[in-house]
Amino acid sequence: MIFAIHGVWGFTGGFSMIVIYSIMMDKSEPATAATDLTVQISVLAAGGMSISAFSGFIATAIGYTGTFFLSMGFTVMAVIFIALFLEGRSLEKATPEKA
Numbered sequence: 001m002i003f004a005i006h007g008v009w010g011f012t013g014g015f016s017m018i019v020i021y022s023i024m025m026d027k028s029e030p031a032t033a034a035t036d037l038t039v040q041i042s043v044l045a046a047g048g049m050s051i052s053a054f055s056g057f058i059a060t061a062i063g064y065t066g067t068f069f070l071s072m073g074f075t076v077m078a079v080i081f082i083a084l085f086l087e088g089r090s091l092e093k094a095t096p097e098k099a
Contacts, residue, residue, distance in 0.1 A: 020044070 021041070028036035059067045 021037075024037055024040045025033070028040070055067065058070065062070065
């Protein structure tokens with residue numbers, strides 16, 4: 001069962017990374033796209049590694065159940081932040097008006 005859960009998590013996580021990388025590429029400047037994307041992906045990876053480094057200490061302090069609830073709380077806060085940030089905004093690129 002654990003292998004099935006992990007497989008589904010990895011499969012769906014791959015889809016989310018496709019979306020994240022696509023948005024990153026879309027937001028990169030054409031003249032410096034490679035550098036922009038590299039920096040964005042590096043920040044994303046460094047954030048994950050930073051949290052991973054402290055996850056053992058957090059789990060020791062509040063237990064695994066507490067760690068999962070803490071993670072769930074951060075996820076809910078992120079969804080709320082994104083919803084508020086994107087309120088009234090379009091994710092499509094703005095096209096200049098033709099004269």
